[in-house]
Amino acid sequence: xxxxxxxxxxxxxxxxxLTLTCTFSGxxxxxxxxxxxxxxQPPGKALEWLALIYWDDDKRxxxxxxxxxxxxxxxxxxxxxxxxxxxxxxxxxTYYCAHWGESRGAFAIWGQGTLVTVSS
Amino acid sequence: QSALTQxxxxxxxxxxxxxxxxxxxxxxxxxxxxxxxxxxxPGKAPKLxxxxxxxxxxxVSKRFSGSKAGNTASLTISGLQAExxxxxxxxSYIATSTLFGTGTKVTVL
Numbered sequence: 001x002x003x004x005x006x007x008x009x010x011x012x013x014x015x016x017x018l019t020l021t022c023t024f025s026g027x028x029x030x031x032x033x034x035x036x037x038x039x040x041q042p043p044g045k046a047l048e049w050l051a052l053i054y055w056d057d058d059k060r061x062x063x064x065x066x067x068x069x070x071x072x073x074x075x076x077x078x079x080x081x082x083x084x085x086x087x088x089x090x091x092x093x094t095y096y097c098a099h100w101g102e103s104r105g106a107f108a109i110w111g112q113g114t115l116v117t118v119s120s
Numbered sequence: 121q122s123a124l125t126q127x128x129x130x131x132x133x134x135x136x137x138x139x140x141x142x143x144x145x146x147x148x149x150x151x152x153x154x155x156x157x158x159x160x161x162p163g164k165a166p167k168l169x170x171x172x173x174x175x176x177x178x179x180v181s182k183r184f185s186g187s188k189a190g191n192t193a194s195l196t197i198s199g200l201q202a203e204x205x206x207x208x209x210x211x212s213y214i215a216t217s218t219l220f221g222t223g224t225k226v227t228v229l
Contacts, residue, residue, distance in 0.1 A: 037218070039166075046123065047158070047166065047209050049218040060216060096165060104172060105154030105213040110165040 002026035004036070004097050004111035011117050012087050018116060022080040022097030029055055029075050033102035036080040038071065040093040041113075048093075052100060053080055089118045124149065124210055124221035131227040137198040140224045142210030143191060150191035154213035157186055157195045161206045170195060202228050 008020035022036060029036060037052040051071040052060045061069050070083045080097060094115045098107035125143040132138040142149065142157075149155055155173045158166035168177055170186035173193065183204075185196045193212075197204055205228045210221035 039220075046223040047160075047211075047220040049211075049220055052218065060218075063217065104156070104168075104175070104177075105152075106156035106168055106171040106211065107158075107166075108168050108171070108177060110167070113165055 002099055002109045004099060004109060006095060006097050006111045006114040008095075008114060008116065010115060011119065013120050014088055014118060016087050018082075018084045018087050018091070020082045020084075020095055020097075020114065020116075022082070022111060024078050024080070024097075024099065024111075027099065029053075029073050029078070029080070031055055035100035035102070036073070037098050037100050037107055038080075038082045038095060039098060039107070039110075040091075040095045042090075042093040045093075050084075050095075051082060087118045092116065092118045122219075124212060124219050126208075126210060126221040126224045128222070129225045129227065131229055132197075132200045133229045134200055134202065136200050137196060138200060138226065140195045140197075140208055140210075140226070142193040142195070142221050144193075144212055144219070145191055148191075148212040148214050148219055149188065149193050152212060152214050153188070155186070155188055155193045156211045156213070157184075157193075158209045158211065159204075159206050160209065166209065197226070200228055204228060 004024040035054040038050040094113040099109040157170035160166040174186040
């Protein structure tokens with residue numbers, strides 16, 4: 001059974017850097033064809049894809065946020081970390097991590113999400 | 121790259137069929153077959169219901185079906201049930217990026 005869970009601060013101040021950790025089980029990110037992605041959703045708004053890291057450590061970022069994002073993986077600890085710099089109140093959102101499979105090209109399993117509020 | 125365009129809302133009576141459209145471009149939906157659909161109930165994480173345009177993951181009701189024509193993908197829900205009332209999002213994976221749709225609120229009358 002595949003599960004993912006996001007963890008990190010619930011409140012950050014403007015200009016600070018956000019660090020979120022996705023801890024997963026039920027699969028290994030060293031397995032060919034797999035990946036873990038991050039998606040966020042501001043309150044009452046649509047989903048927005050942020051980043052995706054593949055089994056081979058290849059990385060993809062949202063073009064609009066590319067300069068602020070960094071995604072890394074620790075295969076031995078089954079964790080993926082997302083950092084976002086220069087946080088702004090408009091970045092207030094629920095942040096999800098999700099299991100991605102090459103065979104489907106989709107996020108098949110999602111974490112429960114974590115709400116991050118940006119406020120001074 | 122802009123978000124994929126979906127109607128803001130679609131409604132139907134129990135038992136009816138409804139279709140949600142998702143419009144992109146030849147650079148995303150029109151150029152790749154990695155179109156997926158997600159269902160999201162209030163306060164819950166999204167759930168994958170369609171992948172690769174028309175494939176249903178294991179456990180997803182056969183009442184959900186997907187298709188694509190040109191730059192537009194569609195999700196059809198047949199035999200509409202109360203539990204189908206939710207937000208639906210399309211998505212297109214294009215190797216260098218992933219796009220989500222603007223979302224469609226489905227209301228069961």
